[in-house]
Structure formats: structure tokens, C-alpha cells
Amino acid sequence: MSTFYAMPGNAAFARQLARAGGQACGAVQVHPFPDGETMVRIEPVPATPAAIVVCTLDHPDAKVVPLLMAAATLRELGATRVGLVAPYLAYMRQDQRFEPGQAVSARIFARLLSGAFDWLVTVDPHLHRIHRMSEVYTLEARVVHAAPRIAAWIAANVEQPLIVGPDGESAQWVGDVARRLDAPFVVSTKERYGDRDVRIRLPGIAQWKAHTPVLVDDIVSSGRTMVENLKALTVQMARKPVCIGVHGIFAQDALDRLHAAGAERIVTCNTIPGSHAQIDVAADVAAAAYALCGDAAPQAVQPEDTKA
Numbered sequence: 001m002s003t004f005y006a007m008p009g010n011a012a013f014a015r016q017l018a019r020a021g022g023q024a025c026g027a028v029q030v031h032p033f034p035d036g037e038t039m040v041r042i043e044p045v046p047a048t049p050a051a052i053v054v055c056t057l058d059h060p061d062a063k064v065v066p067l068l069m070a071a072a073t074l075r076e077l078g079a080t081r082v083g084l085v086a087p088y089l090a091y092m093r094q095d096q097r098f099e100p101g102q103a104v105s106a107r108i109f110a111r112l113l114s115g116a117f118d119w120l121v122t123v124d125p126h127l128h129r130i131h132r133m134s135e136v137y138t139l140e141a142r143v144v145h146a147a148p149r150i151a152a153w154i155a156a157n158v159e160q161p162l163i164v165g166p167d168g169e170s171a172q173w174v175g176d177v178a179r180r181l182d183a184p185f186v187v188s189t190k191e192r193y194g195d196r197d198v199r200i201r202l203p204g205i206a207q208w209k210a211h212t213p214v215l216v217d218d219i220v221s222s223g224r225t226m227v228e229n230l231k232a233l234t235v236q237m238a239r240k241p242v243c244i245g246v247h248g249i250f251a252q253d254a255l256d257r258l259h260a261a262g263a264e265r266i267v268t269c270n271t272i273p274g275s276h277a278q279i280d281v282a283a284d285v286a287a288a289a290y291a292l293c294g295d296a297a298p299q300a301v302q303p304e305d306t307k308a
Helices: 011-020 059-076 103-115 147-158 166-183 222-236 252-260 284-292
Strands: 004-005 025-031 039-045 050-054 081-086 119-123 140-144 160-167 183-187 189-192 197-202 212-220 241-250 267-269 278-279
Touching: 004 011, 004 278, 011 025, 011 081, 011 183, 011 284, 025 059, 039 059, 039 241, 050 059, 050 284, 059 103, 081 103, 081 284, 119 284, 147 166, 147 241, 147 267, 160 166, 166 183, 166 212, 166 252, 197 222, 212 222, 222 252, 252 267
Parallel strands: 004 025, 004 050, 050 081, 081 119, 119 140, 160 183, 160 212, 212 241, 241 267, 267 278
Antiparallel strands: 025 039, 189 197
16 A cells, blocks of 8 residues: 655645545645745655655756655655656756756756655656666656647647647657647757747648647747747648647746747646646556556546646
8 A cells, every 4th residue: 555645736636646546645744944944744654665755846946855855754754665756857858968067967866866766757758868767767767658648638629730849859749649640740940040040940831731730849848949839830820829738837928928929729738737737647647656656556537626
């Protein structure tokens, strides 16, 4: 038997996972002190040998110290195996030293989590020059892919879709989604004519002019790449584009800029809570977590409000 423990902001997702297998669900209480330090409290004290902490890792710097304290405290209180469900996994993009003196944060962060947890479940981490989680993580890691859920959402909500990848790195996701839908897809390329003059080229898109363009990417953070694609699509396509991200970070005014650039609708998976998180991946995450902790296979996961 296992107990799920939700870090602040993760209660709804943790309850979905716990209910799927009839497991208990507790919480990690985090109390900030005026001096900037934090008190972590586990509620209830673990009564099972396996504990699973649920913490999506957007805006990670404020979350990491309490997360590491929670893992250590669970072990001190008797948990013999501690797993982490991090639907969004931070610090995967800085995977090499681009300038002298830079930290390779993907590897540093992997060492921190590998030292604190026995296993990890995440959804579509940003793998580029790192091709497999095992290249940087020494714990047992399971990656859940969102493409099946994204494809199902598009099939139910978008008429005659054309799947569009906003850059070369997105090809792996858009190709998978398009194949599941038996839909056409294109991947845009950037052409730079100066420091501030970047143009988007969408090869062969004219033949799909009557389709609904659906931009699909793994992470929507600043939204700049999607904005440039939206500007090109609104000129070349008859229908307004739909934007889909696996992980919706939406830094600063990203949402406003996406809407201003012509997005008809903006939707993400519920790896990060929010009003746009309408594609539910909890069932797939639950299946991966229960497989790693050795509990019985989960039942159907009932969705609930993931703003909690």
C-alpha cells in the first residue's frame, strides 16, 4: 500500500491518483517564516512503507527546498520507498554549457532529485540533446506521453485539423499526434534576417488552407515562438488557429500575447493547474505511478477541478 502526499497546489491531482487505486492521500504542509526559511510538516505521518509525493515543478526554485525536505522527512518517519510524481519536470532545457561558466542545470537538478527519491513519473519532459532520462537521472524514471490524450481532445473539438509544429524540436510531438488522427501536419522553420527580423516559414501549407491549424508544442512559457507562428497562420489560413501545449507555464503576459496574435483557443494538459488545463492525463500518470510502486493497477481516474 502507498500514501500520496500533495505538495501545496497539487491536492486535486494527488486526489485523482489516490482514488484511482483506493490509496490514502495526505498533504505536505509548508509554512514560510519571516526570515525566508520554511517549516515542512507531513500530514498524516506515513502508515505505509511507500510514500508518493505529488509536485508539479513549474516555478521550481521556491518548491525544491520544501520538496527535498518532504522526501527526507518521510524517510525519517518510516517510509522505506519514496517516489515523486512531477507532471511537469523543470530544468531540462539547459542541457549543456552554452557559454563558458554556465551551470548545466539539467544534470545538477537530476542529481538533487535522484538523491532524494527512489523513482519518478513525469509527462513529456523536454528531451533534446538528452535523449533518455537515464542519461542524467539515476533513479527509476517513467515518462508518460500526452500525445494520445491530445489527439483525442483534437478529434472531439477541432474540425478538419492541420497539426502544426512551431519549430524543429516540436516535430516529435506533432508527428505522433497527427498519425493518431490521420491528419496532415507541417513543421515551421525560422528564417532570421537580422537581430529582430525573424520570419516563420510554413512549407507546403497552401494545400491545407481550408483546415483548422492546431499548433502543438511541449512547453508554452514566454509564448514567443507560438506568437510568431500565429501571425503567419492568420495570414495564410482561412480558419483561426488553436494552440495546444503539454505544459502551460504562461510566463508574464504570454496568454494576452497569444490571444492578440490570433489564437482562437488555448488548451493545455493538466500537468500544471489552471483554467486552460483541459486535457486530463491523470489516468496515464496513475498507471505509471502504480506500476512503479508495485500497487494494484488503478481504476478509471475521475477528473476534478485541478486549480486546487
